Amino acid sequence: MKRVSRATWDSLLVPRRCICGNPIALGDLLPSAFSSSVPPSTSTIRALTPPSQKSKNTRLFHTSTPLSVIPKAQPTQSAKLAALHGRLELPNKYPLTTLGRALIDPTAEPQHHLNNDSLSTVGNVLLGYYASEYLMVTYPRLPYAILKSAMEGYVGDKALAAVGTEWGVEAAFAPGTTVDPGLLQFNRLAPGMPWLPQTRMGGLGLNPPMRRRKMMPTFEHNPSLEKQLASEPEAMKRARAAAARGPGSMQDAVPLEAAMANFVRATVGGVYLHAGGLLATKGFVSAHILSRKLDVDKLFQFEQPTRELSRLCVREGFHQPIARLEKETGRYSRHPVFIVGVYSGEEKLGEGQGGSLPEAKIKAAISALKGWYLYSPVTGVDLPSKTDGEPEAPFSPSFIDVGDVVS
Amino acid sequence: MRHSRPLQNSVHTTATSRLHAKRPTTRHIDDFAPPPLWTVPVMVIKGLQAVSKAQNGVGAFILQCKRLEFNFCDHGGSSRGMKAFLRTRLATFAKENPQVEIVVAPRPHKHPIIRGVYINGREKVVCVRNLELLQVLQKAELLRDASGVKLKKINKPVQSLNESVRGIWSPYHAKGEDVYKV
Known part of the structure; x- marks a missing residue:
């Protein structure tokens, strides 16, 4: 199996100025490559290169360690990578080398400090945190199964792969030394092979x-x-x-979807590490992930909605629900329409329309249950992450429901 | 059969209750009497799978043009404006648009073109033969700002993934003058 060239990625860890790269814009990005993404194994290289040397550096291709191979494509020379950096409006603090590393899947390069494994782990945790707190605070009564589906809809593999594709990231045909660093590199799962994560x-x-x-x-x-x-x-x-x-x-192959999703996670991890910690990550996640459209009310699949509504009313101490026919037309025709409302005492809980009385009644019960489960506080509730940066910030906690009706 | 008797029998009037005296037109279909606990099976809500949809510009905006390719001919006269653009304006243009990957390549013995490659996978090509420098710049900006979708006439003033806030008009819920006999 082809691997990413070791020389390419080791050479990322030493500062250099290239002849053909854009010396103004890309040069600004270089020094921060030192900051935190350097693994322990290269600490010797870092120690050999004092930071002051960077500014005085006028030689082309200056490195403190002699490299026998000058790699063909540096991440800082890749127009694709720089364009992706610009497209995501990442700050200059976010080094191109980290973005390039986020594009290397563990199946393309098994070495830890050269692939996106650790970055995507960090990003995955952060994405789960922000998506779950957003969903729980927005819909405090959401049943657990629906909450999981909604999480999958926002930060699952399919959703994140769609995000990556919509960022304009393309995948290399196969990983290798000559691949542009702006392409996603991973080892493709052969056709017909099962994917069993x-x-x-x-x-x-x-x-x-x-x-x-x-x-x-x-x-x-x-x-x-x-x-x-x-x-x-x-x-x-x-x-x-x-x-x-x-x-x-x-053993070492993934489908495009999984690799692309991991890249997005790794990018988020990089934002956390380089671009300003939790606050910047929260902004990035809400701008790119949580601003997408997901209809949570379309995720429900009820088995026995009328019974469940009945149990809910018992639990909450409401009057027993009663279905009433509100309007009907064409009962003896080929297309009858029935409008049924579900009432608990004087309160109308939900309404449904159907071609038969049972259908309308079931739809009314579903509408009532969705009205209960999809309750959302209008104002005055804060996300827990509000206090991440400033522990003293005024915080009004969310209402927490006892949970879904299980009986 | 729609008009079979059992269906009709399941609806029975309850004029006796005080509640229904207020609404003489409504009738019980069935009551939701809770079944005895020992007969109730586990009622599980299942979650269906869905994927969030992009709303570009809500939150972050991603420029849809990801690559611009400038092709020119060294000898042909029709590339004069293009070559002037590449020499004098391209660096500024690239700096102003860091989101776009810019490729310059010769295309000998042909007219000069600009090719835009978009995130949706489509391409848009404009021939810039005999155009002056600023006209070439205009074409480059046109390609940069394009979304890459096929041109089509848009008749509706609003396109949205969100449902209408007011809901869909229903003859069964209309009041006053809007009531139609259904």
Whole structure:
């Protein structure tokens, strides 16, 4: 399997000025590449290059360590990468090298400090935090299953892959040394191969070595791992056996969707690390992710809405719901229409329209339940992240419901 | 059959209750009597999968033009304005538009063109033969500002993913003069 050239990415870690890169705009971005994305393994290089040397540096291709190979394409020379940086309106503090690193999937480059694994882990946590607090505060009575679906709709693989595509990111055909650093590099899952990530299948996922790269402890003689392996679903066991028999490409390959989603997560992680911490990340996530349109009321699938409404009224101490026919037309025709309202005492809870009386009644119950679950406080409620930067900020907490009706 | 008797039987009037005395036209269909607890199966709400949709400009705005390619011919006279543009204005143009990747490439023995590549995967090409410098700049700006979608006539004043706030007019809920006999 082709890898990203080691020389390319090691050379990112030393400052340099290039002949053909834009010396004004891109030069400003370079020094901050020193700040925090440098892994421990290169601390020696960093120590050899005092910061003052950067400003005095007039030589072209100055490096403190001699490199035998001058890589063909530097991230700072890539017009694609600079354009992506500009398109996302990232601040100059956000180095191009970090954005370039966010485009390297672990399947293209297994080394930790050269791929986006750690960045995407940070980004994933932040995305989950902001999306969940937004949903919980906006819809405090949302049932857990719907909350999970809505989270998936905002920060799931499909949604984030769509975000990445709409940012104008293109994928390289295959990872390699000659690929433009502005392209997403990952090892493609071969056609017909099953994609069984950990989250979908439960258990460990198909690929414990992948987990090893995620800075997990080693798995040899690990009783908890053996326990997890034993408790895996049958489909996963079969898939694991097939993967062991089949070509090795399956072990380290992902579909485009997953790689693109990881890139978006890594970009968010980079914003947190370089562009101003939690405050900047919150702004970035709300601008790019939470500003998208998701109809939460379309995510519900009820099994027995009339019964559930009845249980809800018992729980909340309301009068028992009663369905009343409010209007009808064409009862004996081919297309009758019934309008049914659900009442609890004097209060009208919901209304439904249908071609038959049961249909209208069920729709009315669904409308009443959605009216309950989709309650949203109009004003005066703050997101918990308001106090992230300033603990003393005035904060009015959200109403918290007892939960969905389960009986 | 729609007019079968059982359906009609399920609707029975309850004129006795005080509540319904107020609304003589409404009738009970069925009551929601809670079933005994030991017969109730677990009522689970399932979440359906959906993906959020982009609303470009709500929140962040992403310029839809991602690449502009400038092609010129070294010898042809029709590239004169284009070459002047590349020499004198392109650097400024690129600096003003950091969102756009700019590619300059020769296209010998052909008229000069500008090609815009858009996020939706489409391309838009403009031939700039014999155009002067500022005219070339105008064309470049036109391609930069384009969204990349096929040109089409837009008749509706508003396009939105959001539902109408007022709802859809319904003859069953109309009041006063709007009531139609349905």
